[in-house]
Amino acid sequence: MLGLLSFGEELSGYDLKKWSDWSLRFFYWSPSFSQIYGELKRLEKVGYVSSRMVAQETGNRDKRVYVITDEGMAAVRHWAREAPVEPPVLKHGVMLRLWLGHLLEADRMREVLGRHREYAETMRERAEVDVESARAEEAWAYPALVLKWSERFYASERDLADAMLADLDEMDDLDAKSRP
Amino acid sequence: MLGLLSFGEELSGYDLKKWSDWSLRFFYWSPSFSQIYGELKRLEKVGYVSSRMVAQETGNRDKRVYVITDEGMAAVRHWAREAPVEPPVLKHGVMLRLWLGHLLEADRMREVLGRHREYAETMRERAEVDVESARAEEAWAYPALVLKWSERFYASERDLADAMLADLDEMDDLDAKSRP
DNA sequence: TAGACATATTTCTCTTAGGAACATCCAGAG
DNA sequence: CTCTGGATGTTCCTAAGAGAAATATGTCTA
Numbered sequence: 001m002l003g004l005l006s007f008g009e010e011l012s013g014y015d016l017k018k019w020s021d022w023s024l025r026f027f028y029w030s031p032s033f034s035q036i037y038g039e040l041k042r043l044e045k046v047g048y049v050s051s052r053m054v055a056q057e058t059g060n061r062d063k064r065v066y067v068i069t070d071e072g073m074a075a076v077r078h079w080a081r082e083a084p085v086e087p088p089v090l091k092h093g094v095m096l097r098l099w100l101g102h103l104l105e106a107d108r109m110r111e112v113l114g115r116h117r118e119y120a121e122t123m124r125e126r127a128e129v130d131v132e133s134a135r136a137e138e139a140w141a142y143p144a145l146v147l148k149w150s151e152r153f154y155a156s157e158r159d160l161a162d163a164m165l166a167d168l169d170e171m172d173d174l175d176a177k178s179r180p
Numbered sequence: 181m182l183g184l185l186s187f188g189e190e191l192s193g194y195d196l197k198k199w200s201d202w203s204l205r206f207f208y209w210s211p212s213f214s215q216i217y218g219e220l221k222r223l224e225k226v227g228y229v230s231s232r233m234v235a236q237e238t239g240n241r242d243k244r245v246y247v248i249t250d251e252g253m254a255a256v257r258h259w260a261r262e263a264p265v266e267p268p269v270l271k272h273g274v275m276l277r278l279w280l281g282h283l284l285e286a287d288r289m290r291e292v293l294g295r296h297r298e299y300a301e302t303m304r305e306r307a308e309v310d311v312e313s314a315r316a317e318e319a320w321a322y323p324a325l326v327l328k329w330s331e332r333f334y335a336s337e338r339d340l341a342d343a344m345l346a347d348l349d350e351m352d353d354l355d356a357k358s359r360p
Numbered sequence: 361t362a363g364a365c366a367t368a369t370t371t372c373t374c375t376t377a378g379g380a381a382c383a384t385c386c387a388g389a390g
Numbered sequence: 391c392t393c394t395g396g397a398t399g400t401t402c403c404t405a406a407g408a409g410a411a412a413t414a415t416g417t418c419t420a
Contacts, residue, residue, distance in 0.1 A: 002282045012367050027275040032408055037369060061368055061415050080283040083273075085295040087303075091269040095329060096205040099320025100183045103260040115265040124265075141351065142281030149275060149344050156336040164329050171321065194399045217400065241384050297382055337409055 001039055002048060002085070005068040007139070012054075012063040013037045014164040023143065026127050026150035098164070106139030106172060109167060115174055117161035124154035181220055182228060182256040185248040192234075193217045203323065206307055206330035210224070220246055228252030231334045241280070278344070286352060290345060297341035304334035 004019055005011060011019065013036045020030040031039070049066045056062060067150055068076075094116045102180045127150040134144035184199055185191060191199065193216045211219070223229045226328040231248045236242060248256075274296045278289055307330040314324035 002340075003276065003283075006280060012199060012368070013368095018367095024276070024277075027270060027279075029269065029271050029407090033369075034371080034409080034412095035407065056367090063368060076280070077283045080277050080280050081285075081288055083277070085292050085299070086273050087270070087299055088273060088275075089209065089271040090207060091209050092207040093266050093267075093268060095326050096183065096204070096262070097260050097324055098329075099203075099207075099326040100186060100256070100260050101325065103183075103186060103257045108261055112265050117269055119265070124212075143279050145281065145347055145351070146279045149278075149340060152340055152343060156340065160329060160332055160336065163325060163332060164325065167325055167328060171325070174269065180256040180301050192399070194397095198398095212379090213400075214378080214402075215376065236398090243399060319384095 001036065001043065002068060003080075005049060005066065005075060006076050008068075010065045010067045012065050013040055014063070016040075026123065026153070027146065041123075043072065048075055097122075106168065110168060113161050113165055113168075117151050117158055117165075118158035120154045120161060124151055125156060127151040127154055181216065181223065182248060182252050183260075184228060186253060186256050188248075190245045190247045192245050193220055193344065194243070195245075196220075206303065206310075206333070223252065230256055240297065286348065291347060293341050293345055293348075297338055297345075300334045300341060301338035304331055304338060307331040307334055 001016060001020075004016055004023070009015075013033065016036050017030070017033055040049065040051070044051055044066070047069060049072055050069055051064050051066045054063055054065050094112060097112060098106070101109060120157055127147055131144060131147045131151055134140040135148050181196060181200075184196055184203070189195075193213065197210070197213055204210055220229065220231070224231055224246070227249060229248055229252055231244050231246045234243055234245050274292060277284070277292060281289060299360050307327055311324060311327045311331055314320040314327050
């Protein structure tokens, strides 16, 4: 949350949710509304953000918008610089299922893998598009860098699926030969 | 849990924890003890596992061991076959930090990335070792397949870090030129 | 003029995470 | 020969996270 606010914009809880959904979707989860609104109150209490109410002309409901304070900036900066490097969290449901390959037919496995391949390619394409738009703005240099990483990451995820499909074929061949 | 038990072994909660920590570490998170023991009771109540107490000769404390039932097998099998293909969950703290590149020095970024690169290479090596031992046993054919995937995955994670380091260098070069 | 959709926030409930506590034994260090 | 750390084995407690639903309010469209 502080990271998102560190770009300097004045954002509502709703904005933060949309922003994080949008910006982090390639490499990080996005907090739920309940987490965001709760956290904003906590952050304000400790002085890392400050807020004000905004009456909206355009007709929409009034909202509370938040900006990061100097203390908040110091806190995120400290985190970004000094936090220990932690391993990424991965929960790969597709691999979990294939790990249990004795429970499903080879064709079903291929289908699951194929669908995952499609997902990876779709994500790669989306990242590719985002790289272009992020490069247009100077302020997005680092996000653009990470988007480029994401594009490559999903390309690799797609290739990994292909490699595994090939491994599956090979397994079947060996099986067929040993049981003629 | 049912997946782990579907290999047919009679396991205690403690065994399940060690097993899942060990087997899934490359591609899935492992449940906590509290989840495991709670879940085992729930699974027994719905008839997916059954348990018995075992008095241990070797001196260790008595334990309760669980086996999967036919209904349990049917349930995991159904899950493995029919569950929707869901996108993997990724929380890449390193990328989140680099996304906030405006908050830290270029050298600190390189350090974080370098450490992540090392982590990826270590994981790759571990996966490589595990592939060999899994291939020794016929029953581990599918786990071996996923371990092979893991080995490639971490190799790619390492290469992605290298590519990003190169991107960072390039960014610095351009920066230096535009501000002579 | 209803219905879908977008903004904006709160509430509730369930799951997951993670550590601490408890219990028991073994092996190795001092 | 005792102390301590580590492995086995299980339970309890608390906090964080996920996600749906409820509550407002207004716009645009079929």
